[in-house]
Amino acid sequence: xxxxxxxxxxxxxxxxxxxxxxxxxxxxxxxxxxxxxxxxxxxxxxxxxxxxxxxxxxxxxxxxxxxxxxxxxxxxxxxxxxxxxxxxxxxxxxxxxxxxxxxxxxxxxxxxxxxxxxxxxxxxxxxxxxxxxxxxxxxxxxxxxxxxxxxxxxxxxxxxxxxxxxxxxxxxxxxxxxxxxxxxxxxxxxxxxxxxxxxxxxxxxxxxxxxxxxxxxxxxxxxxxxxxxxxxxxxxxxxxxxxxxxxxxxxxxxxxxxxxxxxxxxxxxxxxxxxxxxxxxxxxxxxxxxxxxxxxxxxxxxxxxxxxxxxxxxxxxxxxxxxxxxxxxxxxxxxxxxxxxxxxxxxxxxxxxxxxxxxxxxxxxxxxxx
Amino acid sequence: xxxxxxxxxxxxxxxxxxxxxxxxxxxxxxxxxxxxxxxxxxxxxxxxxxxxxxxxxxxxxxxxxxxxxxxxxxxxxxxxxxxxxxxxxxxxxxxxxxxxxxxxxxxxxxxxxxxxxxxxxxxxxxxxxxxxxxxxxxxxxxxxxxxxxxxxxxxxxxxxxxxxxxxxxxxxxxxxxxxxxxxxxxxxxxxxxxxxxxxxxxxxxxxxxxxxxxxxxxxxxxxxxxxxxxxxxxxxxxxxxxxxxxxxxxxxxxxxxxxxxxxxxxxxxxxxxxxxxxxxxxxxxxxxxxxxxxxxxxxxxxxxxxxxxxxxxxxxxxxxxxxxxxxxxxxxxxxxxxxxxxxxxxxxxxxxxxxxxxxxxxxxxxxxxxxxxxxxxxxxxxxxxxxxxxxxxxxxxxxxxxxxxxxxxxxxxxxxxxx
Numbered sequence: 001x002x003x004x005x006x007x008x009x010x011x012x013x014x015x016x017x018x019x020x021x022x023x024x025x026x027x028x029x030x031x032x033x034x035x036x037x038x039x040x041x042x043x044x045x046x047x048x049x050x051x052x053x054x055x056x057x058x059x060x061x062x063x064x065x066x067x068x069x070x071x072x073x074x075x076x077x078x079x080x081x082x083x084x085x086x087x088x089x090x091x092x093x094x095x096x097x098x099x100x101x102x103x104x105x106x107x108x109x110x111x112x113x114x115x116x117x118x119x120x121x122x123x124x125x126x127x128x129x130x131x132x133x134x135x136x137x138x139x140x141x142x143x144x145x146x147x148x149x150x151x152x153x154x155x156x157x158x159x160x161x162x163x164x165x166x167x168x169x170x171x172x173x174x175x176x177x178x179x180x181x182x183x184x185x186x187x188x189x190x191x192x193x194x195x196x197x198x199x200x201x202x203x204x205x206x207x208x209x210x211x212x213x214x215x216x217x218x219x220x221x222x223x224x225x226x227x228x229x230x231x232x233x234x235x236x237x238x239x240x241x242x243x244x245x246x247x248x249x250x251x252x253x254x255x256x257x258x259x260x261x262x263x264x265x266x267x268x269x270x271x272x273x274x275x276x277x278x279x280x281x282x283x284x285x286x287x288x289x290x291x292x293x294x295x296x297x298x299x300x301x302x303x304x305x306x307x308x309x310x311x312x313x314x315x316x317x318x319x320x321x322x323x324x325x326x327x328x329x330x331x332x333x334x335x336x337x338x339x340x341x342x343x344x345x346x347x348x349x350x351x352x353x354x355x356x357x358x359x360x361x362x363x364x365x366x367x368x369x370x
Numbered sequence: 371x372x373x374x375x376x377x378x379x380x381x382x383x384x385x386x387x388x389x390x391x392x393x394x395x396x397x398x399x400x401x402x403x404x405x406x407x408x409x410x411x412x413x414x415x416x417x418x419x420x421x422x423x424x425x426x427x428x429x430x431x432x433x434x435x436x437x438x439x440x441x442x443x444x445x446x447x448x449x450x451x452x453x454x455x456x457x458x459x460x461x462x463x464x465x466x467x468x469x470x471x472x473x474x475x476x477x478x479x480x481x482x483x484x485x486x487x488x489x490x491x492x493x494x495x496x497x498x499x500x501x502x503x504x505x506x507x508x509x510x511x512x513x514x515x516x517x518x519x520x521x522x523x524x525x526x527x528x529x530x531x532x533x534x535x536x537x538x539x540x541x542x543x544x545x546x547x548x549x550x551x552x553x554x555x556x557x558x559x560x561x562x563x564x565x566x567x568x569x570x571x572x573x574x575x576x577x578x579x580x581x582x583x584x585x586x587x588x589x590x591x592x593x594x595x596x597x598x599x600x601x602x603x604x605x606x607x608x609x610x611x612x613x614x615x616x617x618x619x620x621x622x623x624x625x626x627x628x629x630x631x632x633x634x635x636x637x638x639x640x641x642x643x644x645x646x647x648x649x650x651x652x653x654x655x656x657x658x659x660x661x662x663x664x665x666x667x668x669x670x671x672x673x674x675x676x677x678x679x680x681x682x683x684x685x686x687x688x689x690x691x692x693x694x695x696x697x698x699x700x701x702x703x704x705x706x707x708x709x710x711x712x713x714x715x716x717x718x719x720x721x722x723x724x725x726x727x728x729x730x731x732x733x734x735x736x737x738x739x740x741x742x743x744x745x746x747x748x749x750x751x752x753x754x755x756x757x758x759x760x761x762x763x764x765x766x767x768x769x770x771x772x773x774x775x776x777x778x779x780x781x782x783x784x785x786x787x788x789x
Contacts, residue, residue, distance in 0.1 A: 227542015247542025
């Protein structure tokens with residue numbers, strides 16, 4: 001059988017392309033972050049069902065997010081974005097009132113200084129202080145400059161409420177009085193492996209440990225994986241990860257064992273607000289489009305889908321999202337492209353370089369007098 | 371409520387440092403907490419040197435600044451935005467070129483950095499050295515230069531053995547190295563590399579063993595072996611040389627076929643650099659081992675290899691805009707600069723000191739060292755690019771914006787709030 005012309009890039013139904021006959025419909029997740037309440041039940045349910053080891057008690061001090069990122073030991077990750085910025089078109093909730101520097105901006109910088117690895121080692125390298133500070137205060141690149149440049153801001157930060165390493169229990173402004181209020185926004189999003197149509201991890205795996213299931217998902221076989229780590233560098237989303245003291249690569253399986261028995265994956269089953277929806281991908285895409293239309297109608301114009309488009313750089317994700325801001329705010333790449341799209345060109349280049357090498361050797365021995 | 375953990379302490383230190391630092395501090399201070407991880411320390415250096423060389427920032431970075439700065443400052447709104455606009459308006463005190471702006475999730479990297487350790491960078495060198503040596507040996511074999519042949523074959527075996535050790539040692543499960551032999555996948559450069567090594571390794575080994583013919587006794591069973599070995603070595607040496615160019619260049623694809631921004635975007639150049647580096651290191655072996663009378667081809671190989679290597683490295687350091695930056699800053703930048711100097715020195719020594727054994731040997735050593743430095747520089751440049759979300763977000767955001775402008779679509783970004 002000739003491979004599909006789109007087998008490296010472009011719209012494709014992955015299961016038949018992988019050789020399945022009469023494959024069931026492609027299954028996936030639609031994660032609607034507009035109804036996520038940040039309860040982390042998905043993280044817990046995933047660990048419980050899949051027997052994922054604990055990742056230790058980490059207080060990252062940047063938000064309610066103490067998981068940090070998707071790692072070998074966290075196959076669901078709830079991101080919390082806490083910023084002194086109104087969401088979208090709305091008037092800032094505290095416009096006109098005196099505002100303070102953001103709690104979360106400062107805590108972002110504080111979190112960047114932690115030396116503890118989150119999750120696994122090598123897992124997530126903690127961010128650099130400068131990188132974290134760039135995000136603080138809405139994202140000027142050289143925030144160290146502005147903060148230091150404005151002695152009043154720095155002074156106010158130092159004299160402000162004591163930083164306790166985690167957000168307060170009360171809503172911003174209630175405990176500290178109106179002077180300390182910030183125009184705060186709080187976004188939550190449960191991240192997961194995207195189960196790409198063109199999965200770079202699967203393409204580059206040299207052992208055949210990663211494979212495409214009949215449901216169109218991508219799964220690692222732990223009895224085959226030898227921990228070469230190629231998939232980890234190849235993933236454009238930074239999902240798959242090597243587990244410390246195990247050496248192998250691990251990621252979400254979209255509960256392959258439950259799918260086979262006709263059950264719903266553990267995280268979707270546990271989600272109390274149906275933020276995580278599971279089903280045939282076609283159906284989910286229709287549902288997601290309707291949800292976006294509803295949100296736009298209700299005055300949330302910043303709602304947009306991410307990873308739903310079969311024409312995007314990875315051929316569409318099996319797990320896609322409804323976001324309320326740009327993807328990079330949630331730690332997602334804005335325009336991921338599967339690296340193997342360029343693989344034919346890379347091999348061609350390598351072939352040319354190899355020929356040049358052989359020719360240079362021949363010339364070195366044939367031409368010349370000594 | 372107060373967690374007794376180190377986070378609060380660290381944050382207080384960080385805040386105090388911010389308050390203490392003046393306006394004109396370039397970037398992250400060098401008194402950064404000693405507790406920061408290696409990753410943070412590396413990028414810290416980069417930022418520091420970035421501040422020292424503002425003009426080093428790519429032109430692409432400065433051209434995109436207009437668009438993104440405007441957007442971010444309007445979006446940020448309020449005091450922050452007004453201050454930025456004022457600063458951008460040319461107050462006079464802001465001379466440093468600001469960095470390209472972007473948003474990230476608490477400054478955390480989007481990609482997982484390569485889990486490959488230094489041994490993969492070392493393998494890049496030993497694999498190239500083996501390939502270069504085999505080519506040198508085959509040339510020596512075919513043109514009657516026994517010194518080149520012997521040195522090349524022996525080095526090739528040593529280097530390919532070291533390669534195997536490095537590769538297996540870097541696996542998360544070294545005992546399962548043979549799982550690589552389950553499949554042959556053209557979409558996986560590592561799988562292709564496994565099979566290239568499987569073909570090359572035994573051939574290089576047999577060719578090296580055949581060199582033992584000279585020390586075997588003339589008579590008896592061993593004498594028979596001594597007479598049979600040279601022709602076998604001849605065939606094996608040619609087989610090894612036939613696969614050597616593939617061995618030297620597939621590693622470029624190995625690095626490029628990843629999501630690591632500075633490796634992937636350098637895919638046209640990486641095989642060229644690695645081919646040149648392999649030739650130069652093979653030539654280095656020839657210069658070290660052969661008397662000047664036989665080293666002529668090695669000198670010419672050194673010139674060709676250095677030319678390819680310098681051309682490729684120059685392209686990588688200049689062509690990629692923002693993604694060239696990791697190859698110029700910090701440790702990778704220092705490694706590549708030192709590699710360039712040693713390459714130039716090695717070639718100059720090889721050409722000028724063609725009558726002196728000592729100068730030849732020194733030049734050979736310089737070429738070998740240059741190859742090591744170049745490989746480590748390319749390797750760690752890519753690692754640095756994966757660890758900072760800037761190198762992931764900014765080029766992709768630029769791509770999205772370009773597409774949107776091309777399609778004449780309105781921005782889907784949130785309209786700035788009316789304050």
